[in-house]
Amino acid sequence: MVDANCTLQLKRLKENLADARDKFLGYPVSKDFDYSALNQFFQYPINNLGDPYEDSTYRVQTHEMEREVVDFFAELFRANPKDYWGYVTNGGSESNLYGLYIAREMYPKAMVYYSESTHYSVRKNIHLLNIPSIVIRSQENGEIDYDDFENTLQFNRDKAAIVLTTFGTTMTEAKDDVSRLKSILKKLAIQDHYIHCDAALSGSYGAFMEPRQAFDFKDGADSISISGHKFVGSPIPCGVIITKRSLKDRISKGISYIGSSDTTITGSRNGHSPLFLWYAIQKLGKEGFRKRYQKSLEVATYCKAALIELGIPAWSNPGSITVVFPKVEEHIKQKWQLATEDEQTHIICMPNVTKDQIDAFIQDLQLAELTAVTPCLSTF
Numbered sequence: 001m002v003d004a005n006c007t008l009q010l011k012r013l014k015e016n017l018a019d020a021r022d023k024f025l026g027y028p029v030s031k032d033f034d035y036s037a038l039n040q041f042f043q044y045p046i047n048n049l050g051d052p053y054e055d056s057t058y059r060v061q062t063h064e065m066e067r068e069v070v071d072f073f074a075e076l077f078r079a080n081p082k083d084y085w086g087y088v089t090n091g092g093s094e095s096n097l098y099g100l101y102i103a104r105e106m107y108p109k110a111m112v113y114y115s116e117s118t119h120y121s122v123r124k125n126i127h128l129l130n131i132p133s134i135v136i137r138s139q140e141n142g143e144i145d146y147d148d149f150e151n152t153l154q155f156n157r158d159k160a161a162i163v164l165t166t167f168g169t170t171m172t173e174a175k176d177d178v179s180r181l182k183s184i185l186k187k188l189a190i191q192d193h194y195i196h197c198d199a200a201l202s203g204s205y206g207a208f209m210e211p212r213q214a215f216d217f218k219d220g221a222d223s224i225s226i227s228g229h230k231f232v233g234s235p236i237p238c239g240v241i242i243t244k245r246s247l248k249d250r251i252s253k254g255i256s257y258i259g260s261s262d263t264t265i266t267g268s269r270n271g272h273s274p275l276f277l278w279y280a281i282q283k284l285g286k287e288g289f290r291k292r293y294q295k296s297l298e299v300a301t302y303c304k305a306a307l308i309e310l311g312i313p314a315w316s317n318p319g320s321i322t323v324v325f326p327k328v329e330e331h332i333k334q335k336w337q338l339a340t341e342d343e344q345t346h347i348i349c350m351p352n353v354t355k356d357q358i359d360a361f362i363q364d365l366q367l368a369e370l371t372a373v374t375p376c377l378s379t380f
């Protein structure tokens with residue numbers, strides 16, 4: 001039994017978490033999941049250590065579900081059915097590390113190219129792997145500047161190229177066109193190249209965008225990462241990396257202690273998060289994912305229109321559920337937890353964001369505007 005103080009602290013924690021969750025528009029995590037059917041599995045010390053495709057000596061694991069999660073995303077990303085592999089990671093950052101790791105093992109003397117709008121995890125990963133890199137300019141909308149990419153590449157034609165593209169940048173949800181980048185590599189005859197697509201944010205719904213946008217294996221990617229706790233939703237941060245089996249085989253080493261190949265970044269691996277992702281996939285199916293995306297897009301369109309009506313120059317990238325606009329007053333930023341960078345902020349219309357929440361946010365903006373232009377009102 002725990003003492004009364006402990007119980008009180010837990011109660012307060014729960015209230016704080018629930019309150020913060022309900023006023024949450026600025027970060028890309030879904031909060032509408034119900035995984036209560038899985039509560040029974042908290043009694044087991046699940047550990048997915050080793051390669052999910054191999055039987056290991058440790059059998060308290062969820063490798064079967066993990067493989068089904070990989071299957072689902074490999075199909076969405078149009079991977080070659082005979083040549084894909086992947087695992088459930090601790091998040092998009094680890095997935096990016098894995099993609100870059102394979103790329104470096106293939107081309108140890110390569111140069112990495114990524115745009116200014118790339119997620120901060122990438123810079124750190126490149127540093128950890130000690131690969132030389134060049135930052136490419138971004139366009140105004142956050143998408144990589146293709147001309148700058150081509151010019152920069154031209155000066156380094158003697159080196160293998162690792163291109164880190166982003167499908168859904170952190171601030172503006174911009175998408176780098178993988179097939180366009182691939183054709184630039186081809187034009188410059190750089191045969192030794194590897195493309196890793198960081199689709200942490202938009203990858204889970206990218207396949208449902210109309211018109212299609214180029215980001216997947218058919219478009220030229222060699223590996224793709226996503227975050228599981230963003231669009232899908234999970235109580236524990238998680239991610240997925242999908243790559244080609246033929247590439248992964250180059251870095252695998254058999255470890256007799258675990259009776260499996262050491263093909264993953266960490267040793268012990270979370271065995272509960274594959275279960276959450278698997279359950280979400282079972283419940284929603286591909287059509288459920290599509291509907292979830294369409295609903296988010298509808299709320300984003302609603303949000304953008306409401307902001308424009310207020311005279312705020314809001315905009316969004318094609319197919320994007322992120323609405324970008326100039327930064328707002330501090331108290332509104334704090335209340336709605338709005339990430340702000342370079343004078344810009346955004347609302348990410350994840351599946352749980354409702355039109356009612358958008359209305360409440362718009363009301364706060366209107367009120368702030370009123371008190372700003374008529375100072376006497378602020379005394380109320």
Ligand SMILES: *Cc1c(COP(=O)(O)O)cnc(C)c1O
Pocket residue numbers: 090091092093094096119121166167168169170198199200201226227228237238239
């Ligand atoms: C969220 C995100 C990441 C990092 O993913 P984590 O799951 O937080 O580790 C990387 N890249 C992009 C574009 C992201 O949106």
